[in-house]
Amino acid sequence: MPKKKFNTPKLANWLAAKCINKMYLEEFLGDLQEIYEDRMLVKGKRYARFMYWIDALHLLIGFSSFSLFKTQSNNTMMIKNMFKIAWRNAIRQKQFTVLNLLGLMIGISISLTIGLFIHHETTYDTFLPEVDRVYRVNQPNIWSDWTTQMSNTGPNVAVALREEVPEFEEVTRMMFLGSQITNYKAEAKKDKSFEESAFFAVENNFFEVFPFEFSEGNPKTAIEAPNSMVITQSTAERYFGYESAIGKTLEVKQWDNTWQSFVVTGVLVDVPSKSHLQFDVLVSLNSYQAQMDRDGWKWIWTAFATYAKVNGGNNMAALSDKIQAIPPKYAPATTERIFNQSFEEFTAGNPWKLTLQPVKEIYLSEEPPYNAFGPVGNPQFVKVFMAIGILVLVLSCINFMNLSTARSSNRAKEVGIRKVLGSERGTLIKQFIFESTLFVAVSTVAALFIVNSSLGWFNAISGKELLLTPYLSQPTFIAVLLVFVLLLGFISGSYPAFYLSSFKPIQVLKGKMSAGFKGKGIRNGLVVFQFTISMTLIICTFFVQKQLNYTSNLDLGFAKENVLQIGNIEQMGFDTERLKTELATMPAFTKVGKSFGVPPYVDSGDRYRSTEPEAPVVALSNLRVEADYLDVLGLEFLAGRNFDQALTTDQYKVILNEEAVKVLGWGGDDPTSAVGQFVALASGSEDKFEVIGVVKDFNFTSVREAIAPLIFINVDNDKVWDYGAGLSFYSMRLNPQVVANSEDLQAVLDRVEASIKAVDATIPFEYSFLDDDFKNTFQEESRMSLVLNIFTVMALIIACLGLFGLAAFSAEQRLKELGIRKVLGARVSELVLLFSSEFTKLFLIAMVLASPIAYFLVDQWLSDFANRTPIHIWVFAVSTLGTLAIAIATISYQSLRAAHKNPVDTLRSE
Secondary structure, eight states, X not given: OOOOOOOOOHHHHHHHHHHBOHHHHHHHHHHHHHHHHHHHHHHOHXXXXXXXXXXXXXXXXXXXXXXXXXXXXXXXXXXXXXXXXXXXXXXXXXXXXXXXXXXXXXXXXXXXXXXXXXXXXXXXXXXXXXXXXXXXXXXXXXXXXXXXXXXXXXXXXXHHHHHHOTTEXXXXXXXXXXXXXXXXXXXXXXXXXXXXXXXXXXXXXXXXXXXOOEEEEOTTTTTTSTTEEEEEHHXXXXXXXXXXXXXXXXXXXXXXXXXXXXXXXXXXXXXXTTOSOOOSEEEEGGGGHHHHHHHTTOTTOOOEEXXXXXXXXXXXXXXXXXXXXXXXXXXXXXXXXXXXXXXXXXXXXXXXXXXXXXXXXXXXXXXXXXXXXXXXXXXXXXXXXXXXXXXXXXXXXXXXXXXXHHTTHHHHHHHHHHHHTTOOHHHHHHHHHHXXXXXXXXXXXXXXXXXXXXXXXXXXXXXXXXXXXXXXXXXXXXXXXXXXXXXXXXHHHHHHHHHHTTOOHHHHXXXXXXXXXXXXXXXXXXXXXXXXXXXXXXXXXXXXXXXXXXXXXXXXXXXXXXXXXXXXXXXXXXXXXXXXXXXXXXXXXXXXXXXXXXXXOOOOEEXXXXXXXXXXXXXXXXXXXXXXXXXHHTOOEEEXXXXXXXXXXXXXXXXXXXXXXXXXXXXXXOGGGGTXXXXXXXXXXXXXXXXXXXXXXXXXXXXXXXXXXXXEEETXXXXXXXXGGGOOEEEEEEOTTTOOSHHHHHHHHHHHXXXXXXXXXXXXXOEEEXXXXXXXXXXXXXXXXXXXXXXXXXXXXXXXXXXXXXXXXXXXXXXXXXXXXXXXXXXXXXXXXXXXXXXXXXXXXXXXXHHHHHHHHHHHHHTTOSXXXXXXXXXXXXXXHHHHHHHHHHHHHHHHHHHTXXXXXXXXXO
């Protein structure tokens, strides 16, 4: 039986065909083919392809016939000779070698790390087959700002798309069910109960659109029947260990404290981390058929994500135009029945436009900014880090150029002798570019080790899961790395190569080294560029930290410290007075209050208007609370009073903040004018509620945003359906005299947990502190600040290495001048000052260039914050003066060394 043939990597073969003489090519590829086939059979495709590249590149060194390395005769001999010359020069000029390698290693390491980060962020959802045909349907944010998009739609959007758009092969929807308490009653074992936060309901065609990999079960039927459930592998192991999960039953706790049973019909391989959908549990949507029959027609029940898979070959622009006819046709039933408004009145001139967003663009899209079904990235960070990676790499190249030209005098005689012996300028250029490429290659290999060993801390800081090792077995990555080395070696070595090869042998051998490129424009321009970038990064980093400090110390309008919050209270039902009574008796707490939502995560709202004629309909954020909760926050009343739970008439009273008074049309100058007025729901029977109080504005969302209008609804109000996604909390203000240290706090937490378990042992104990919650809203900015600090320091180090090189070059060029000045009586301090003044001018130019650039970048970044730190001039002064001090310290060694040279040595002519 003939041996099976396997296809070898085409790119490697193409490279070999370009590099190897035709008389050797057949033998070369034949040997590699045989080795490749053996490895395929023994160790698999990935290993065989990786080793094929290694063997090919290794053999190319001996067989290569690139014109770059050709001389008059033997190419291999020439390459060996180049290696010898490069090695001897590296050993002879140790300082030059160390500085060059250090600068390149830092630059390549940072660029490679950023490259991994960018690749990670820009390749979300690309693992899905036919991902280019899958789109998410977005719509305007009908609850607040119509100019922004939201990823959530009503349930009927999917139904309308199926009926009206045959161009869609599949349309599916999934519903966010929030956190669910799920329990497994194990036989003869302790029950296992967990809170599943990534819990969704999906339709039976979900896996036709998103073909996630199953380890057990049939994807075509797994989610078909009511009360069927598909879970991930890690979820299955939490409940069932390593037993098969198929056919087992999990119970999910309902609002009324009953349990609904679901049968596991499928197990998925864990969802890839680079998916914009992240879930642990999927249940069939028809398990909630009664609710769907009752409310499925509502276009404002925005708890769904709608996805469509497009038939191939469709014109997406035409398809996008076609679906715009759907909202005016289907949504009027909702606006008329719920809001008593026509579609035109409800939209008030705002287009209710459905947008088809490619799935692979969702993660890094600026619109919509929120995704209830998984993570979203920050495109601003990607752009910033990409710019930093490129700039740092450029700084490394500049650093290499400066250091190479700075040490030019040590190689001047070598160049002169080689030219006298017949070497052409082209041959010398090849030698120097070869050395440059060799430096880059060594630095790249070292950078791979550095990055691989340092990705742990980068992942800890950035919150990512980056790995380098999987890429090392990919031929594409190896090829890109090879091209990178060759290209960077040529770019960074081109200027030194042309400069060094331009020396005239007669002047060189007389000890008069040519000035190379006349004037100092290029070298000075490189230094100005380096320090412009460094100063810009330092100023921007300073302002990022300044903004974080500003927001963390901002007056929120209430005392955020010492407020403990416990969640999952909704799992106890509506009767939670037993728990509150027990909490209130604890001496650790001075106040205890219940709320449906807590700052800074108050994102629930509704449409209201004042009862005056022709009053406009406005969107107000809702926060359902009891009276004690306002006391926990310590809100300041500007007019009126708090709720009184003892007064049954307060059930339908409301409290407003200042901003709500303004948007309702009563003006904000006199808050007392709102007390006694009535607010009406702009929906249903348009129930009216009397305003009994006005509180001072406070931040109840992220301090990034402006304070929005807010209405407090009494916890017992049964005419307003909005319960803030159904999540309720107890918040307690700690008594600092009782809770004085971490041991006291832990004792309090243990007692609170015991109290909750006594009510219902299945409820997970989850708590947070209000000030930490606000701090977490800036978690990404904090991470960015730390990473930016590290990259900025690295960029400054590279710039200083380049400055050190230019100072060395300048010292060599001015040795005779300084010697003459010293003979004529100049003191060392005067010579140092004279030597440093040249660089001071360059720093001043860099400062002038960096300041407006930094101001523009900082102003653009701060524009995203409603509460922003002032842009003070002193920050620019401190940053630039600090950079100047570091730069002067860098050149001090060279200036002192040149000033202390003996004039006898510097003025001697050979």
